[in-house]
Each structure stands twice: as structure tokens, then as C-alpha cells.
Amino acid sequence: MFLKLQVFLFAPILYSIVSICRVEARSSSASDSFETADIFHRLQIYTENAPKPVGPYSQAIQFGRTVYVSAVLGLDKETKKIVPGGAEAEAKQALDNLSAILDEANTHFANVLKTTVYLHDMNDFLAVNRMYKEYFRHPYPARTTLEVSKLPLGAKVAIEAIVGLTDSWSVKHATTTDATGATEKSLEEIHM
Numbered sequence: 001m002f003l004k005l006q007v008f009l010f011a012p013i014l015y016s017i018v019s020i021c022r023v024e025a026r027s028s029s030a031s032d033s034f035e036t037a038d039i040f041h042r043l044q045i046y047t048e049n050a051p052k053p054v055g056p057y058s059q060a061i062q063f064g065r066t067v068y069v070s071a072v073l074g075l076d077k078e079t080k081k082i083v084p085g086g087a088e089a090e091a092k093q094a095l096d097n098l099s100a101i102l103d104e105a106n107t108h109f110a111n112v113l114k115t116t117v118y119l120h121d122m123n124d125f126l127a128v129n130r131m132y133k134e135y136f137r138h139p140y141p142a143r144t145t146l147e148v149s150k151l152p153l154g155a156k157v158a159i160e161a162i163v164g165l166t167d168s169w170s171v172k173h174a175t176t177t178d179a180t181g182a183t184e185k186s187l188e189e190i191h192m
Contacts (some may be wrong), residue, residue, distance in 0.1 A: 047104035050097040051075040053154055059101050065165040067105045071118060071158040072097045073151070087124035087156040091131040092157045099135070102163065109135050111163050114142040118158040122147040128157055 016019060045060035045067060053070065060069040074083050074090025075097065083093045102108055112124050117132070119125060125145065141161075 004156060024144040026166040045069075045101060045105045047078070047100050049100035051077045051080060051105070060105060062105060062165070066101075066113075067107065067161075067163040067165065068102055068178065069161040069163065071116070071160040072101070073153060073155045073158050075153070075155075082153055082155050085101045086127070086171070087119070087121070088127040088131055090155060092134075094157055095131060098159060098161060102142065102161075105163065105165075107163055107165060111165065112141040112161050112162050113134065114144075116160045117136045117143060117145040118148050118151060118160075120148065120151055120156045124156060 011118070044058045045062055047059065048095075050059060050072070054075075059072075060067050062068075062109065072094045074093035075081065076083050076093065081107040083089050102112075119128065122145075136177070141175050
């Protein structure tokens with residue numbers, strides 16, 4: 001009877017210890033595979049066909065099968081100034097610049113999953129929307145539109161995007177960056 005009572009009392013504790021050991025063993029092997037895999041490499045996407053960044057950031061970063069495009073302004077790449085003509089003209093130029101970055105990443109507007117549109121004045125929403133519909137088709141990407149107090153260089157519009165990549169893709173030019181931020185090498189063509 002005493003032995004049955006001990007087994008009854010200690011069985012749940014023993015089961016818990018065995019379960020914890022199994023979980024630790026699984027997480028140890030999972031972290032080992034993450035350490036040896038190249039999943040922590042980032043690719044910097046850059047094109048001369050869009051304006052250079054106006055600060056310490058990249059035009060876009062590819063990580064895994066996702067490209068994160070920084071907010072794009074309606075800058076003329078030659079003059080490095082905001083195009084004249086108001087929010088609609090700026091939206092058109094921003095979307096042209098976004099198109100150049102997407103081209104460099106060897107993708108297109110159909111693969112855009114989400115955009116964030118920043119407006120200096122929400123009254124420009126309809127004008128920007130007209131231009132937006134010229135570039136995106138149904139099913140439209142998810143979108144957030146925000147009015148902000150100020151944008152860089154006095155812009156009225158900025159558009160950022162998150163883009164999914166297909167199973168077979170390549171970028172024309174990118175730079176790999178490891179998890180520490182060290183640039184490893186420039187790549188002319190990358191196949192995932």
C-alpha cells in the first residue's frame with residue numbers, strides 16, 4: 001500500500017520532469033539549427049532608379065521571403081526635390097519610386113501585401129486614392145492610412161510597403177548583412 005501511494009504521489013512529478021527534458025532537448029536542437037542556417041541574413045535592396053535615402057536607412061530590406069520597403073516620398077531622383085503639383089503628383093512619383101524598388105527586388109505591385117500611406121493632410125485622401133488605384137489592382141493589399149503632422153522634406157505623401165516573394169525569385173543587386181549588422185558581401189544575383 002505504501003509503495004502504491006508513493007507511485008501515485010511521485011508519478012506526476014516524474015512525468016513533469018520527463019516532459020521538461022523533452023521540451024529542452026527539442027528547443028536545444030531547434031536553436032542549433034537556427035544558428036547554422038542562413039535565416040538571419042538580411043539583403044539590402046538598392047536601386048539607382050529611385051531616390052537615395054534621405055537618412056540612415058535602406059530603400060528596402062529583404063528578410064526571408066519578405067521585402068520591407070521604407071516609406072517612399074514623391075522625390076524626383078535627379079533633382080532630389082519633392083515634385084510640384086500637390087499630393088496627387090507626389091503620390092504618383094512615390095509610386096513610381098516604389099515601382100523602381102520593386103523592380104530591383106524582382107517583384108511587382110501584385111505581390112504587395114500591405115502598405116502604409118502617410119498623409120500630411122487627410123483632405124488629400126481622395127486625390128492620393130485615385131493615383132493609388134492606378135498602380136494596385138484587386139485584390140488590393142491591406143492598407144493603413146494615417147495623417148501625420150510632418151513628413152521629411154515637407155512632403156505631403158509617403159508610402160511604405162511589405163512585399164511577399166514567390167518561391168522562385170532573385171534580386172538584381174543586394175548586400176547581405178548578418179544579425180550583427182556586418183556587411184558580408186555584395187551579391188549580383190541571389191536565388192532562394
